[in-house]
Amino acid sequence: MPSPLNVGLIGFGNIGAGVVRLLHEHAELIAERCGRPIRLARIADIDTTTKRDCPDVTAILSSDTDGLLADPQIDAVIELIGGYEPARTFVERALRAGKSVVTANKAMLARHGADLMAAAPKGASLLYEAAVGGGIPLIRAIDQGLAANRIRGIRGIVNGTTNFILTRMEAKGVRFKEALAEAQKRGYAEPDPTLDVNGTDTAHKIALLAAQCFQQDIRIGDIKVEGIESLTPTDFAYAKELDYKIKLLGIAKSESPDGPVEVRVSPTLLPASSLLGQVPGVYNAIEIDGEPVGPTLYYGQGAGPKATSSAVASDLMALAACKGNQEPPMRLRIPVGKKNLKPIEDIVTEYYLRFLVTDKPGTMAALSRVLGENNISIRSMIQHGRERAENATVILITHAAREGNVQKALQAIRALEVNKSDPFVLRVEEV
Amino acid sequence: MPSPLNVGLIGFGNIGAGVVRLLHEHAELIAERCGRPIRLARIADIDTTTKRDCPDVTAILSSDTDGLLADPQIDAVIELIGGYEPARTFVERALRAGKSVVTANKAMLARHGADLMAAAPKGASLLYEAAVGGGIPLIRAIDQGLAANRIRGIRGIVNGTTNFILTRMEAKGVRFKEALAEAQKRGYAEPDPTLDVNGTDTAHKIALLAAQCFQQDIRIGDIKVEGIESLTPTDFAYAKELDYKIKLLGIAKSESPDGPVEVRVSPTLLPASSLLGQVPGVYNAIEIDGEPVGPTLYYGQGAGPKATSSAVASDLMALAACKGNQEPPMRLRIPVGKKNLKPIEDIVTEYYLRFLVTDKPGTMAALSRVLGENNISIRSMIQHGRERAENATVILITHAAREGNVQKALQAIRALEVNKSDPFVLRVEEV
Numbered sequence A, B: 001m002p003s004p005l006n007v008g009l010i011g012f013g014n015i016g017a018g019v020v021r022l023l024h025e026h027a028e029l030i031a032e033r034c035g036r037p038i039r040l041a042r043i044a045d046i047d048t049t050t051k052r053d054c055p056d057v058t059a060i061l062s063s064d065t066d067g068l069l070a071d072p073q074i075d076a077v078i079e080l081i082g083g084y085e086p087a088r089t090f091v092e093r094a095l096r097a098g099k100s101v102v103t104a105n106k107a108m109l110a111r112h113g114a115d116l117m118a119a120a121p122k123g124a125s126l127l128y129e130a131a132v133g134g135g136i137p138l139i140r141a142i143d144q145g146l147a148a149n150r151i152r153g154i155r156g157i158v159n160g161t162t163n164f165i166l167t168r169m170e171a172k173g174v175r176f177k178e179a180l181a182e183a184q185k186r187g188y189a190e191p192d193p194t195l196d197v198n199g200t201d202t203a204h205k206i207a208l209l210a211a212q213c214f215q216q217d218i219r220i221g222d223i224k225v226e227g228i229e230s231l232t233p234t235d236f237a238y239a240k241e242l243d244y245k246i247k248l249l250g251i252a253k254s255e256s257p258d259g260p261v262e263v264r265v266s267p268t269l270l271p272a273s274s275l276l277g278q279v280p281g282v283y284n285a286i287e288i289d290g291e292p293v294g295p296t297l298y299y300g301q302g303a304g305p306k307a308t309s310s311a312v313a314s315d316l317m318a319l320a321a322c323k324g325n326q327e328p329p330m331r332l333r334i335p336v337g338k339k340n341l342k343p344i345e346d347i348v349t350e351y352y353l354r355f356l357v358t359d360k361p362g363t364m365a366a367l368s369r370v371l372g373e374n375n376i377s378i379r380s381m382i383q384h385g386r387e388r389a390e391n392a393t394v395i396l397i398t399h400a401a402r403e404g405n406v407q408k409a410l411q412a413i414r415a416l417e418v419n420k421s422d423p424f425v426l427r428v429e430e431v
Helices: A014-025 A027-034 A065-070 A087-096 A106-119 A138-145 A160-172 A176-185 A200-214 A233-241 A305-321 A363-373 A403-414 B014-025 B027-034 B065-070 B087-096 B106-119 B138-145 B160-172 B176-185 B200-214 B233-241 B305-320 B363-373 B403-414
Strands: A005-010 A038-044 A076-079 A100-103 A150-157 A244-254 A261-271 A283-291 A294-301 A348-358 A378-383 A391-398 A424-428 B005-010 B038-044 B076-079 B100-103 B150-157 B244-254 B261-271 B283-291 B294-301 B348-358 B378-383 B391-398 B424-428
Touching: A005 A014, A005 A065, A005 A305, A014 A027, A014 A038, A014 A305, A027 A038, A027 A305, A038 A065, A038 A305, A065 A087, A076 A087, A076 A305, A087 A100, A087 A106, A100 A305, A106 A200, A138 A200, A138 A283, A138 A294, A138 B138, A138 B305, A150 A200, A160 A176, A160 A233, A160 A244, A160 A283, A200 A244, A200 A261, A233 A244, A233 A348, A244 A424, A294 A305, A305 B138, A348 A363, A348 A403, A363 A378, A363 A391, A363 A403, B005 B014, B005 B065, B005 B305, B014 B027, B014 B038, B014 B305, B027 B038, B027 B305, B038 B065, B038 B305, B065 B087, B076 B087, B076 B305, B087 B100, B087 B106, B100 B305, B106 B200, B138 B200, B138 B283, B138 B294, B150 B200, B160 B176, B160 B233, B160 B244, B160 B283, B200 B244, B200 B261, B233 B244, B233 B348, B244 B424, B294 B305, B348 B363, B348 B403, B363 B378, B363 B391, B363 B403
Parallel strands: A005 A038, A005 A076, A076 A100, A261 A424, B005 B038, B005 B076, B076 B100, B261 B424
Antiparallel strands: A150 A244, A150 A283, A244 A261, A283 A294, A294 B294, A348 A391, A348 A424, A378 A391, B150 B244, B150 B283, B244 B261, B283 B294, B348 B391, B348 B424, B378 B391
């Protein structure tokens, strides 16, 4: 039997236990498929006493992360502690020591990824299939399956918590808070769900995908992010009437090979019949449009120990399959500092605008005039009966308009006497 | 600059021209991504005069396939002539000469794949990303992204021609022949569409996927195949009423690691809200269910020079990325002769049964009695007004039943006096 790939695991929580379980249960299959076994040699975690749902690893579990990182026997390190620090430091130390690293830590990568890749010496890889889309083999699809393509665009539902909440709001007509409470009750949302519902987690993931696809040093701070907290049952009712679904999308696109890249995260109206629009509950789906391949879509479970351990193990197997600890043939380095982003005000898309206005003659004329003055033309309009004594909700869908113009128009509309509430904005994506 | 991967192309039709175009237009991107250029050194085709929609290749085009195969400069051969022979002979000669082969030829692979893989000496790979699902990087997803999983099942829409026809029949209420004529007019169906509409092409592809996923020598002859020619507008109307879509599915599954594999192709009712049910027009989508990853789905264009050239180029790039012409780390060998298939009569699924029966008292009782005697229980039934003077169409959806029992029941029903036409059978798949 050839020598095993010796692996050290840092971070022994729910996901870590899933990885231990998979490496144990599928040990034979894994060894057969990569030509040598993957051997879990050490585990480091602050908590060495809690019983986890996996085989007994008492003999290799300790709180000695330094020892693990310094162990010359360890070929590769799995980082599953999450967050920026100390994860970043551990990953950098492992790479500098010539060990490859497998991580699911999208927050760390979206802030420090390019620097960490640059710090890795030849022979040490930083692999992160588990960081985006859970078990969906997306990083490999981009790196290998679509290798000959110029990527034109990515649109992704990459956060299961928010997709569950949106699916519930749509199906049950409930408010955001109720849907969130249900997600928490089912274990689909954290006690503090802020980073999910405000779009940050989606932005972490779209930053990674955009950096990989466009080979630019795109990080979390470069991305305009809007969350789902302000959506109301009214929005879902109007979206349905207009034959749309509402999804939290991460979007990255570039119109020409050397043109600027547009990256953003926002709740978005999608045609009800589109595949992305149909993605239910906690599932993830990512559409990648390449030239010449055209649109392709990848769907699966975006989180949880099962999906994540599948992705982590695929990275370990790629390392194990390389003879003599060579690097696997993946191109996951991002040129540090190289960046050409489209200013947010230059973005052109269609808009869903919700206004609360005085319901009297002249109101629509006032709204239309402001929009017209800012080069925004209206594609459709809905106004139903009155909601309060004197005010009415008006929904407008615009034709493609420039974000800068829309912001200017909204500024002007806020100042109108007929306007009674802060206008609410969603983007619209046609297929 | 490192030495290029020298490639010979056999078969210079529509797809071949697409590959030439892509290798030319993305030459720089390809060389950068795999660390060395891919150089198209020779093209062989019987037709050396027709002008193709690609850069001028007069200098390297000839009808001398033998010369191409014997050329020691050629590292890898692209086979794009299709069909069994002479494709098989060319591929075998190339492999035996130590050249890797990239092919889109699912028919050849579904008949001879395992033998060809076995004939390939160390260092020569047989890659076929383009043979299933066009540009969808599916073979790599199974081989690498899902490498740690035990695959439990595959369900795929892998023939764009039939999916276009079914989509039209559903949307327009037209008959099979009209939808086929439209597919031909648009270039989505061949002048002779037999192998598409009778399910053979789908069976070729599901044979390849099943062999890869279950590591068994599953070939085209092992698969029970039903086509879409007998579907009527009535079936689509009833499917809609029952909230189903009708898709031509290739299915392969295995309940336990060493259990028998069930492989079949048939038009199938799928829940209208399922992603597979929503796949429109000429698109392909394949759902792969793995343990532990759960269900994943892959979607994209399944045919045409653009999608196919993307897949062919990804295989060439995998070869080029290997230093010293080593094999890329893919496990695409099938153990010749190893096979454990579930007998078709043991398959258990739900059924859609369409009968034309005499519309008089006692008819339903007669049908129900035969079904009951064969352990088939009815989940729902539809019967609308009379279609002919005395006959009525009856649709039954069964609970899960054994195929052998269903065939026995249909045999008995054919003999009933009340039965006026050959019963028509579709399978039903829940999500």
